[in-house]
Amino acid sequence: MPVAGPADPVRAPSEIAAAIRALTPAQWARLRKVAAHYALGRTMEAKDLLQEAFRRALDGERRCPVVVDVVRFLAEAIRSISDGELKRAKRGPVLVPLSAPGDPATQVPEPADPAPNAEKLREAAEEDAEEDDRRQSQRQQIIGLFDDDPVAQVIVEGLLEGTRGEDLRALTDLDPIAYQSKRRLIRRRIERFLQG
């Protein structure tokens, strides 16, 4: 994705909103598909990721340089949210009672010991283990989608391992056109699986 410099002018939230309202059906379809991709292995669903990306764009939490396409900007927001969602879920919110400015000091209950007790640690470990099992299972399911197509399976396994570009194509012995066609087949099959 293109990298904007810190000095690049940014779109105001109202300009982002106007750009979003002007998206074409193809652009909306792109966003929907990207959200589905980034829901892979996450507890947040695609629509929740989209909604959170809209919210952050509108309240100015994420700044969109004018040189960056709005669809790419939202796609990057979705990616970032799906990243952070995991970390936040593990930490959990810390709620601190606050009195309004100028209000007399109220009796604040002693805050709970932030160090997790054994019970909480055990619960968190169980939840982590469940999540990990789910991800392992999803990874295997995705590879299994291509049991009938060994070449596609090699590509998928390569993508999961982080092999990209020419290195990956070279593993398949496919010419560039056939390789692109295979990549499209892979995308469609995985998207159908995710929609499932």
Place this chain on the structure above:
Amino acid sequence: MTGNPNDAREALRRLADALAEDTLNAPDEEVLQDAAEIYGDTDKLAADMLRLFEQTASEQGKARLAAARAAIAAIRRHPSGQARLDPSEMRRRLQQAVAADPETARKLTVAARKGEGLSDEDVYGMLEDFEELGVIPSSDAQDSDK
């Protein structure tokens, strides 16, 4: 199959990155064709997505309005303390502040320490600074003590 859970998480992330990049770079026609297979009518998909956006924008607008109302209500409940003081009272408080914190007072000119040659605005600004530094309690707190 690897047994390391971090591997699965990272692997799915790498796959998502590759799929997303392919989708962002694919021609419109291809994206629409594939989306129609998965989601059905793409015009309806676009309309549904726009509705989701408008819903988010509306909820956010309401939240912003509620926050603005709350802020105005808070200001009405707690108007700025210094603004309510008359000039002589402000100067008296400045003298108190200077007396209470000789260390800070040494940084002021003699005239400023006495409050001479200072406009009401200057005095007001200095009192605000002293409040922020915690040298004197806020006017609200002083009022509530009375």
